[in-house]
Amino acid sequence: MRIKFFLLILLQILILAGMIGYRHYWVETGEKIMLRVSPVDPRDLFRGDYVHLAYEISSLDLDRLSVKEVFRPKEKVYVILEKEPDDTWKAAGIAKSLPSGKKFIQGMVEFEKKDSSRWEITLKDDLGNLHHLSPRWWSEMHPGGRVTFCLDRRGRVTSFAKEEPSRKDPCRGGPSLTGVIADIKATPFRLLQVEYGIESFFVQEGKGRDIESGRAGQDLKVEAVLRKDGKAMLKSLWVDGKAFQ
Numbered sequence: 001m002r003i004k005f006f007l008l009i010l011l012q013i014l015i016l017a018g019m020i021g022y023r024h025y026w027v028e029t030g031e032k033i034m035l036r037v038s039p040v041d042p043r044d045l046f047r048g049d050y051v052h053l054a055y056e057i058s059s060l061d062l063d064r065l066s067v068k069e070v071f072r073p074k075e076k077v078y079v080i081l082e083k084e085p086d087d088t089w090k091a092a093g094i095a096k097s098l099p100s101g102k103k104f105i106q107g108m109v110e111f112e113k114k115d116s117s118r119w120e121i122t123l124k125d126d127l128g129n130l131h132h133l134s135p136r137w138w139s140e141m142h143p144g145g146r147v148t149f150c151l152d153r154r155g156r157v158t159s160f161a162k163e164e165p166s167r168k169d170p171c172r173g174g175p176s177l178t179g180v181i182a183d184i185k186a187t188p189f190r191l192l193q194v195e196y197g198i199e200s201f202f203v204q205e206g207k208g209r210d211i212e213s214g215r216a217g218q219d220l221k222v223e224a225v226l227r228k229d230g231k232a233m234l235k236s237l238w239v240d241g242k243a244f245q
Contacts, residue, residue, distance in 0.1 A: 034221050038056050038058060055222070060192040123181060124179050150171035151175040201244075
């Protein structure tokens, strides 16, 4: 019995060592890319000891990508990537089979929504300037209502709130715009939601506070490592230019 016990412990150690070794090999030999995290409401960033991540390539506008195929939940897909001027990568297409001669990341379809809405909000600030904003969602607010939009450092909407006297700084010190809604436009489109297996980042003890302090700026990026089949592994999280591994 004692021999079996030690053999079982040895087997577990070998499996763990193999997993660590394979991860190290993947990181050292894979291709590294930078992905932008989708605008995040600071109140929705943490999930216990993990940072919850959604990427700009997680929600795909099939109409803008000129994709006609229909997709099923749990279906494997390959999102074709295109490099941006800031060295991050964006979605440029999607395929159901391995693309040839193109950079891509492998994902799995969560769902396809045929009646999603692309929102364009025109906001008139207190100085009379007009701002055109594109939130990812919209609630029951109408032209004439006052609203505060929370922004990231690229000017993208992370969240918004109806202006109320009792509400204190809904953007928690981050960039914001407040004014009256001048116009609302909704354009229907086909949305494909894709997950890549890198949606959670474990926060090491003592580092959570540093990550949390960078939330107001919302300059969040991830360094991922790709295998030849496009499968990704999360290497590091970048918050306002600072890397966490």
